[in-house]
Amino acid sequence: DAGVIQSPRHEVTEMGQEVTLRCKPISGHDYLFWYRQTMMRGLELLIYFNNNVPIDDSGMPEDRFSAKMPNASFSTLKIQPSEPRDSAVYFCASSSRWGSRGSHEQYFGPGTRLTVT
Amino acid sequence: AQSVTQLDSHVSVSEGTPVLLRCNYSSSYSPSLFWYVQHPNKGLQLLLKYTSAATLVKGINGFEAEFKKSETSFHLTKPSAHMSDAAEYFCVVSNYNTDKLIFGTGTRLQVFP
Numbered sequence: 001d002a003g004v005i006q007s008p009r010h011e012v013t014e015m016g017q018e019v020t021l022r023c024k025p026i027s028g029h030d031y032l033f034w035y036r037q038t039m040m041r042g043l044e045l046l047i048y049f050n051n052n053v054p055i056d057d058s059g060m061p062e063d064r065f066s067a068k069m070p071n072a073s074f075s076t077l078k079i080q081p082s083e084p085r086d087s088a089v090y091f092c093a094s095s096s097r098w099g100s101r102g103s104h105e106q107y108f109g110p111g112t113r114l115t116v117t
Numbered sequence: 118a119q120s121v122t123q124l125d126s127h128v129s130v131s132e133g134t135p136v137l138l139r140c141n142y143s144s145s146y147s148p149s150l151f152w153y154v155q156h157p158n159k160g161l162q163l164l165l166k167y168t169s170a171a172t173l174v175k176g177i178n179g180f181e182a183e184f185k186k187s188e189t190s191f192h193l194t195k196p197s198a199h200m201s202d203a204a205e206y207f208c209v210v211s212n213y214n215t216d217k218l219i220f221g222t223g224t225r226l227q228v229f230p
Contacts, residue, residue: 004160031216043207043220055216091160097216105151106218108160 004109006092012115018080021112024073025094033106034067034077035091043091049075082116089113119144121210123221131229136180136195138224140208143189150191151209151218152182161207167191178202203228 005024013019025032033048047057052069060067064083069075079086093106124139142148152164165176172184178201182193191208208221 042222045217048216050216093161105163105166107163108153110160113158 004092004094004107006090006109006112008112009110010113010115012117013082014117015083016081017116018078019082019086019114019116021077021090021092021114023075023077023092023109025075025092026096026107027073029094029096029107030072031095031097031104031106032069032075033093033095034075035093036088037091037111038088046077079114082114084116087114087116119148119210119212119215119219121208121219121221123206123208123224125224126222127225127227129227129229130198132200133197136193136198136202136226138193138206138208138226140191140193140221141189142191142208142210144210144212146212146214149211149213150182150184151211152176152180152191152193153207153209153220155205155207155223157204164193164206198226198228200228200230202226 007022030051034046035043037043046059047067048055049069065079067077089111091108091111093108095104095106097104120143122141150167153161154164155161164180165174167174167184175181180195182191184191205223205225207223209218211218
């Protein structure tokens with residue numbers, strides 16, 4: 001398996017512009033997670049999906065952030081409008097928990113490094 | 118409620134010497150515990166996991182961790198450090214009652230020649 005795929009790997013944009021980050025989870029995984037990592041706040045969970053349905057978006061910083069999962073193999077995280085404080089590395093992760101108990105490990109993508117100037 | 122505490126933010130060792138990265142957890146239920154590693158400018162990679170089977174868990178690259186319920190600890194060890202082990206290590210806790218992983222603040226491991 002190719003693992004979790006994220007694109008782009010690097011994004012530089014100007015304040016006020018729309019940014020779209022993309023993620024392809026591991027085939028067969030039923031959970032998808034979006035995280036943000038910064039030096040100041042560490043790793044933060046933004047939102048996660050189960051079977052393409054958003055379950056918990058309490059970590060989304062504000063209305064400028066939105067996430068979708070139109071099908072089992074694709075998700076997007078959108079920031080509109082972007083601000084310099086959104087600069088961070090954004091990770092997507094997926095896991096498989098089909099009907100079984102116990103927490104399951106998540107597999108992370110390589111991340112998208114976002115710089116907003 | 119769940120939480121995890123990594124007791125050292127930085128650990129420095131010489132190549133060939135043992136590595137010990139300390140982690141204590143708190144969980145209302147029987148925990149699942151993980152260690153992840155993050156090399157510079159890379160994603161997080163699973164090193165090993167404990168899910169109520171054997172208390173001594175072996176992972177990749179010679180790492181292992183021991184689950185000690187009485188001490189609520191899950192320390193990560195390696196007998197002999199290699200330069201390529203230099204990275205950030207995260208201790209993670211979860212349980213069957215949640216979909217989320219709770220990450221520690223990380224321990225940066227430096228390995229000197």
